[in-house]
C-alpha cells in the first residue's frame with residue numbers, strides 16, 4: 001500500500017511535469033522580436049520576470065528573411081558576435097524547446113540589431129527550485145493527500161482517489 005501511494009505521488013508529479021510545460025511567446029507579443037525603442041521594452045526586462053521551466057518552448061514571430069534568431073554562447077551574446085552561432089533559426093516562426101536548466105542566450109542575426117539591444121537571456125530554473133517554489137501566493141490550503149482514503153483497502157478506489165487528487169491539483173494550478 002505504501003508503494004501504491006508513492007506511485008500515486010509519482011503519477012501526480014508526472015502529470016504536473018507535462019501540464020506545466022508551455023509555449024511562451026518571447027516578449028509576450030507577436031512583434032516583440034525587434035530592436036527595442038526604449039529600455040523598458042528590453043526583452044531582458046520581460047525574461048527576468050518570467051519563470052521558465054524545463055519543457056517550456058520559446059516562440060518567436062518575425063518576418064523571415066529580414067530577421068532571425070541565433071542561439072549563441074555567453075561570450076557571443078555579450079559581444080553581439082553573429083558569426084558563430086550554436087543554432088540559427090530563420091523561418092519566421094521559431095520554436096526552441098528548453099530542455100535543460102541554466103542560461104540560454106539568444107541574439108538577432110540581423111546585422112547591427114543585437115548591438116542595439118535585440119537580444120534576450122533566458123534562465124531556466126533547475127527542477128529543484130521549480131518544485132519548491134511552485135506554491136502560488138495565498139492559495140487555499142491544498143487538497144489533502146489522504147483525503148481519498150474512503151475505502152482504504154480497495155486499490156481500485158485508491159486509484160480513483162489518486163486521479164481525483166491529481167486532477168484537483170491540476171484544476172487548482174490552472175486557476176493561477
Ligand SMILES: *[C@@H]1O[C@H](CO)[C@@H](O)[C@H](O)[C@H]1NC(C)=O
Nearest residue numbers: 076079080081082083084085
Ligand atoms: C566572432 O567569433 C569568431 C569565432 O569565434 C571570432 O573568430 C571573431 O574574432 C569574433 N569576432 C569578434 C568581433 O569578436
